[in-house]
Amino acid sequence: MGEATRSSTTVIGMKIGIVGATGPAGSALAVRLASVGFDVVLGSRSIERSVEVLAKLLAKWPDRNLSITSSDNAGAADADLIVIATPWDAAWTTAKSVGSHLEGKVVMCMANALIRVGHEFQPLVPPRGSVAASVQAAVPGCFVVAALHHVPAKELADLGHPIESDVLVCSDHPTAKQTCMDLIDKMPDMRALDAGDLTQAAPIEAFTAVLLELNMRYKTRVAVKFTGINLDQ
Ligand SMILES: NC(=O)c1ccc[n+]([C@@H]2O[C@H](COP(=O)([O-])OP(=O)(O)OC[C@H]3O[C@@H](n4cnc5c(N)ncnc54)[C@H](OP(=O)(O)O)[C@@H]3O)[C@@H](O)[C@H]2O)c1
Numbered sequence: 001m002g003e004a005t006r007s008s009t010t011v012i013g014m015k016i017g018i019v020g021a022t023g024p025a026g027s028a029l030a031v032r033l034a035s036v037g038f039d040v041v042l043g044s045r046s047i048e049r050s051v052e053v054l055a056k057l058l059a060k061w062p063d064r065n066l067s068i069t070s071s072d073n074a075g076a077a078d079a080d081l082i083v084i085a086t087p088w089d090a091a092w093t094t095a096k097s098v099g100s101h102l103e104g105k106v107v108m109c110m111a112n113a114l115i116r117v118g119h120e121f122q123p124l125v126p127p128r129g130s131v132a133a134s135v136q137a138a139v140p141g142c143f144v145v146a147a148l149h150h151v152p153a154k155e156l157a158d159l160g161h162p163i164e165s166d167v168l169v170c171s172d173h174p175t176a177k178q179t180c181m182d183l184i185d186k187m188p189d190m191r192a193l194d195a196g197d198l199t200q201a202a203p204i205e206a207f208t209a210v211l212l213e214l215n216m217r218y219k220t221r222v223a224v225k226f227t228g229i230n231l232d233q
Contacts, residue, residue, distance in 0.1 A: 011182045017041040017071075017079030019086060019094055022053045025110060026085030028157035029148070031057055034066035035159050036186045041069050043076025061159055077101035081108065081179065083148075088113040088124070088131045088205075092138040102142040106176040108183075109135050109201075110148040112208040121213055123206035130201035136172070143176035145169060146201035147184060147192070149208050152221040162189035165223035169193065170200040193229065 016033050018026045021042035030040045044050035050070035058066060076082065077098035082105060086094050091111040095102060109132040113124040128134045132146035147169040155163045167184045169192050171177035181192035195204060214222050 011179060011186065012037070014081055014183070015039045015041065015079040016081050016083065016183075017043055017076030018083045019043040019073045019076050019098065020090070021076065021083075021085060022049050023085060024153035024157070025148075026083070027053055027057060028153040029083060029085065029110075030068055031061060031064075031066060031159060032156050032187055033183075034068050035061075035064055036188070037067075038183075038186075039067045039069075041071050041076045041079050043071055043073040045073060047072050064159060074098050074101055081106045081183065082142075083107075084109045084111060084135060086111060088126060091131045092134040095135045095142075096138040099139040099142075102139045105142050106145060106173075106179050107135065107139070107142045108145045108147050108180050110146075112149050112205045114209050114212070119216070121209040121216075123209040125202070125206075130198070130205050132170075132201035132205070133198055136198060143171065143173040144198065145171040145173070145176050145180040146198060146204060147180050149204055150211055150224045151190070152215075152223060155221060155223070163187075163223055164189045164225065165191070166226050167192050168195040168200070168204050168224070170195040170198055170204065172198045191231070193226065 016038050020026050022044045034040045042050045054070040084091050088111045111131040113126045113131050115122050126134050136144040169181050184192040211222050
């Protein structure tokens with residue numbers, strides 16, 4: 001299997017398709033990426049829903065000149081780089097349903113396998129250990145990268161403020177991982193960190209349960225920032 005080849009400069013001009021983009025996470029990522037110059041396609045199981053969400057996003061940010069279009073999930077999967085932003089239990093079936101569009105492309109999975117039981121958030125172990133690994137198994141010919149699990153959608157959607165956050169990125173495909181890190185670094189105050197191979201997606205996804213517990217207990221929305229890593233050295 002060959003690997004998608006991109007370097008830090010070639011993310012500019014990429015079209016990003018988001019599958020499941022009508023939810024808080026996907027729509028937030030769409031506006032944030034569009035705000036830094038990317039063309040974004042909103043995917044949904046229903047074109048009508050995608051059109052409706054796009055109208056709301058553009059109405060909220062009328063002066064931003066956001067380059068976003070609406071489509072179904074297959075239309076979003078026609079883009080250069082695809083983000084999976086569905087609930088965890090729909091991620092690999094949805095990826096498989098548009099699998100022919102994903103072949104040879106970078107697919108960024110931001111889904112977390114979690115369940116809320118009473119007041120508690122519990123991480124789940126999906127088949128193959130993580131949602132991202134399940135997506136990779138469902139579409140072996142794409143290059144899955146796991147990222148953006150810990151970035152709170154509400155803050156991501158607020159273009160009036162940058163999000164100061166580290167973003168853990170892991171993949172078995174180094175070039176695809178670098179592409180996603182370059183993309184993430186384009187968003188102001190977000191810092192992509194190379195967290196290793198796709199095996200790390202399991203603890204990264206599961207850790208989201210801890211963040212949601214913190215959100216609940218401290219009545220806030222936390223983001224993650226690591227000390228001791230100086231990328232300027
Ligand atoms: N919310 C956050 O702050 C946040 C932050 C980081 C990561 N995440 C992760 O990002 C993913 C999306 O989060 P979200 O809060 O935006 O989720 P969501 O609102 O529950 O779902 C997102 C979209 O997925 C589609 N969808 C729902 N059920 C589906 C199914 N059975 N099959 C196919 N598509 C389905 C829906 O779009 P259509 O009905 O239009 O198809 C929905 O609008 C989750 O896995 C979450 O763990 C969330």
